[in-house]
Amino acid sequence: MFRVLQVVTYMGRGGLETMLMNYYRHMDRSRIQFDFLVHRDFQADYDGEIESLGGRIYRVPRLNPLSPGYYRALNRFFFHLIPTRLYIPIWIV
Numbered sequence: 001m002f003r004v005l006q007v008v009t010y011m012g013r014g015g016l017e018t019m020l021m022n023y024y025r026h027m028d029r030s031r032i033q034f035d036f037l038v039h040r041d042f043q044a045d046y047d048g049e050i051e052s053l054g055g056r057i058y059r060v061p062r063l064n065p066l067s068p069g070y071y072r073a074l075n076r077f078f079f080h081l082i083p084t085r086l087y088i089p090i091w092i093v
Contacts, residue, residue, distance in 0.1 A: 002031065004033070005036075006034055006037070008036060008039075009038065009039050011045060012046070035056040035057070036050060036058065038058070038060075039060055039063040040062065061073050
């Protein structure tokens with residue numbers, strides 16, 4: 001199974017979030033799973049459904065590009081997960 005990491009602000013009922021959830025509901029989750037890196041520490045609208053569909057939600061501090069704490073949290077997150085080969089980085093433009 002492949003795991004795809006979606007990086008979003010939080011999984012509220014916005015346009016991008018709703019589109020991702022529509023994909024997630026209708027795809028073959030035995031082959032592909034979505035996980036979410038969110039930038040808020042509260043329970044958002046779609047969080048319960050994501051977890052019930054088998055997805056994981058990872059939380060980092062609020063997005064602030066000027067904050068050293070934000071960069072430390074991202075580094076901890078990616079240096080912990082990327083070496084485990086849980087996610088293979090792919091850049092799509």
